[in-house]
Amino acid sequence: MACSGLQVSSVLRVESTEEQRLAQLVFGHRWGALATTHDNRPLASYVAYVAQVEGDGFLIHVSRLARHTTNLLANLQASLAISEADNGTGDPQTLARVTLQGSVTEVARGSADYEVAQGEYLQALPDAEQLFGFADFVLFKLTVEQVRFVAGFGKSYTLSCSTLQRVRRDYDIVS
Numbered sequence: 001m002a003c004s005g006l007q008v009s010s011v012l013r014v015e016s017t018e019e020q021r022l023a024q025l026v027f028g029h030r031w032g033a034l035a036t037t038h039d040n041r042p043l044a045s046y047v048a049y050v051a052q053v054e055g056d057g058f059l060i061h062v063s064r065l066a067r068h069t070t071n072l073l074a075n076l077q078a079s080l081a082i083s084e085a086d087n088g089t090g091d092p093q094t095l096a097r098v099t100l101q102g103s104v105t106e107v108a109r110g111s112a113d114y115e116v117a118q119g120e121y122l123q124a125l126p127d128a129e130q131l132f133g134f135a136d137f138v139l140f141k142l143t144v145e146q147v148r149f150v151a152g153f154g155k156s157y158t159l160s161c162s163t164l165q166r167v168r169r170d171y172d173i174v175s
Contacts, residue, residue: 018151021096023171025082026164027051030124034060035079035099036071043067049080049142050124051168052117057141058100059107059121061128064136072140076103080142091153099148100164104140114139 034047045068050059058080062069072078083097107114117139122129131137147159 018096018149018155018157019167020171021084021151022098022149022159022164023167023173025084025096025098026100027168027171027173029082032080032082034062034068035081036068037075037077038067038071043071044081047080048125048128050121052141053120053123057102057143059117060104060140060142061121061131061137062140063134064138069138072104073106073138076105078102078104078142094152096152097150100142100144101148102143102145104142107139107141109139117141 030048030050031046032049033044034049035042035044037043045066047060047062047068052059060080062072064070064073079102080100081097082100084095086092086095107117118132121139122132144161144164147161147164148156149159150156
């Protein structure tokens with residue numbers, strides 16, 4: 001995973017148990033809220049995502065008919081928010097959550113990169129195969145510039161992309 005943009009160190013050292021939660025959140029899930037903007041108005045939509053194995057980002061495969069896709073095509077800045085599931089008990093503010101901030105690039109259909117990215121996406125989400133046959137679907141790669149991790153109430157960190165890379169290596173979570 002290559003880093004882009006901001007290189008921010010964590011404000012506090014993340015404990016190993018919290019790093020493991022971060023790794024599980026980001027690399028053990030496949031559903032998150034994609035935040036985009038249009039005319040300075042925010043929009044959050046739930047999308048499937050896949051952390052690249054061979055590449056350096058997160059893959060998002062969405063329809064051009066969706067507002068979030070037209071927003072991405074107009075403004076490449078985006079965030080992907082992922083949270084632990086709320087089981088309806090306890091204080092939801094103690095749930096771990098992370099926001100991956102960065103920019104997207106469209107992976108060109110027919111390119112070698114597209115073939116690799118499509119293979120990775122379908123490895124993680126095989127039921128999405130039929131969507132790759134639809135002409136209106138676009139494959140984007142989100143390159144992370146900054147990570148905002150909340151390990152629970154009162155435990156928040158701003159992390160660099162390189163920290164996310166290290167956590168992925170250290171905990172070897174497969175999505």
